[in-house]
Amino acid sequence: MAATKTILVIGTYDTKDQELHYVADSIRRMGGQVLSMDVSVLGDPSNPTDVSKHQVAAAAGKSIGDVINAGDENLAMQIMAAGASRITAQLYAERKIDGLIGLGGTMGTDLVLDCCQALPLGVPKYVVSTVSFSPLIPTDRLSPDIQMILWAGGLYGLNSVCRSSLSQAAGAVLGAAMAVEQPRRNRPVVGMTSLGSSCLKYMKYLREPLEERGFEVAVFHATGMGGMAFEALARQDYFAVALDLALPEVGNLMVGSVAHAGKDRLTNAGLAGVPQIVAPGCTDLIDFAGWQAIPDAYADRPFHAHNRLIVSSALSGDERRALIRDIAERLSKATAPVKFLMPLHGVEEWDREGQAAHDPDGLAAMADEVRKAVAAPVDLRELDCHINDAAFAQEVLAIIDAWVADGTIRMAA
Incomplete structure (x- = not known):
C-alpha cells in the first residue's frame, strides 16, 4: 500500500x-x-x-x-x-x-x-x-x-x-x-528540440548513440508547448547539454503566430550555464493554427497543410535574415559554450529540391545572415550537408564527445 x-x-x-x-x-x-x-x-x-x-x-x-x-x-x-x-x-x-x-x-x-x-x-x-x-x-x-x-x-x-x-x-x-514516477536524474539528460520525423530526422541518428554514451535523451516537440517545457527545464539546469536544433517557435513569435513558446525561448539554457548546440531547424517556415485562416501577407507563399491542427507558410529572405539576427541576439547572452551549426543544403525536409518549400535564394540569405550575425562567444560551424543528413548528426556527436572529454559537459547526473 x-x-x-x-x-x-x-x-x-x-x-x-x-x-x-x-x-x-x-x-x-x-x-x-x-x-x-x-x-x-x-x-x-x-x-x-x-x-x-x-x-x-x-x-x-x-x-x-x-x-x-x-x-x-x-x-x-x-x-x-x-x-x-x-x-x-x-x-x-x-x-x-x-x-x-x-x-x-x-x-x-x-x-x-x-x-x-x-x-x-x-x-x-x-x-x-x-x-x-x-x-x-x-x-x-x-x-x-x-x-x-x-x-x-x-x-x-x-x-x-x-x-x-x-x-x-x-x-x-x-x-x-x-x-507518479519521479524523475530519477541518475543519468545526464540531453534536452533536444525537434519536429515530427517527416520534417526533421536527426533525432533518428542521435538518440541511440547518445544513450550508448550514457545520456538520457528527452525530445521536445517545438510547436509551442514543447518549447515552453524545454525552456522550463533548461531554466532549472535540468540538462547536461541542450541540443536546440529546431527553432520555428522563435519565428512564430516574431510574426505573431500563436504557436510560440514565450518571449524567453532560446535564452534559459544559456543563462543557466548549460552548453548548447544550436541549429536553425525549420526556421524557413511559420506555423499557424489549422483553425485560423492564413494571413493575407502569407497567402501567396509556399504552403503546407500538415494536418487539421497545424499549417505552415514560408518566410521570405528578408524575414529569415531578421529571424537569424533575433536568434543571434538571444544566444549572445549565454554563459556557457554555444556551437551554432548552419547546414548549407537545407534546414528541414520540405526545403529540398522538388519539395514545396524549396527556396535556394531564401536559404542563401539565411546562411549569409548567419555569417554576419553569429559572433563570439558563439562558435559558428558551416556544414556541407542538409540538416536531415547523417553528416549533420555526426557533427553533433563529435562536438558532444569533445565537450565530454574537456569537461564542458558534466557526466555526473
Whole structure:
C-alpha cells in the first residue's frame, strides 16, 4: 500500500468555499490528506484553512490590509500570487505536500498558474478552471506537466454539473500523486528540440548513440508547448547539454503566430550555464493554427497543410535574415559554450529540391545572415550537408564527445 499522499488545495474561500470543501472531502474519501490554502482578499472561509490569507500576504511581504489598499484587484491578486507560490514551494521543499489542485475563474486561475510553476517536474499539478484550454492562457504560464479540466457550470455555486469536474479532478490529482514516477536524474539528460520525423530526422541518428554514451535523451516537440517545457527545464539546469536544433517557435513569435513558446525561448539554457548546440531547424517556415485562416501577407507563399491542427507558410529572405539576427541576439547572452551549426543544403525536409518549400535564394540569405550575425562567444560551424543528413548528426556527436572529454559537459547526473 502506497503511503498516504497530501494534496494542497488552493482557492478563494470567500467566494468558492463550498466547492473547495467538496474537493477536499472527495480527496479524503479516497484516502488522501489535504492541506488547504486560502488566497481570498476580502472575505473569510467558513472554517479556518491550514494556510490563511494573512500568511499568504505575509509571504509576499505585505499584510491583507496592504493588499486591500492596493486599490486594484489585479495588483492585489498578484501580491497574493507571489505569496502563495512561495508558500507552495516551501511546503514541497519541506515534504509536506505531494501534489496541488487549484480552483478558479480568471482570478483564481491566474494565481494558481504561478503556484504550479513553483513546483518541479513530476509533482502533480491540477487546475480546475472556467477558462481551461482558453487562448487567454499564454503558453509561458503553463508548467511542463500541468493538467487542466474545464470547470463546466462552476462559475457560481455547487451543482451536479460542476461536481462532475470537481470529482474527476480530485481523483486525478490524488491518483497522480500515488502513481507518479519521479524523475530519477541518475543519468545526464540531453534536452533536444525537434519536429515530427517527416520534417526533421536527426533525432533518428542521435538518440541511440547518445544513450550508448550514457545520456538520457528527452525530445521536445517545438510547436509551442514543447518549447515552453524545454525552456522550463533548461531554466532549472535540468540538462547536461541542450541540443536546440529546431527553432520555428522563435519565428512564430516574431510574426505573431500563436504557436510560440514565450518571449524567453532560446535564452534559459544559456543563462543557466548549460552548453548548447544550436541549429536553425525549420526556421524557413511559420506555423499557424489549422483553425485560423492564413494571413493575407502569407497567402501567396509556399504552403503546407500538415494536418487539421497545424499549417505552415514560408518566410521570405528578408524575414529569415531578421529571424537569424533575433536568434543571434538571444544566444549572445549565454554563459556557457554555444556551437551554432548552419547546414548549407537545407534546414528541414520540405526545403529540398522538388519539395514545396524549396527556396535556394531564401536559404542563401539565411546562411549569409548567419555569417554576419553569429559572433563570439558563439562558435559558428558551416556544414556541407542538409540538416536531415547523417553528416549533420555526426557533427553533433563529435562536438558532444569533445565537450565530454574537456569537461564542458558534466557526466555526473
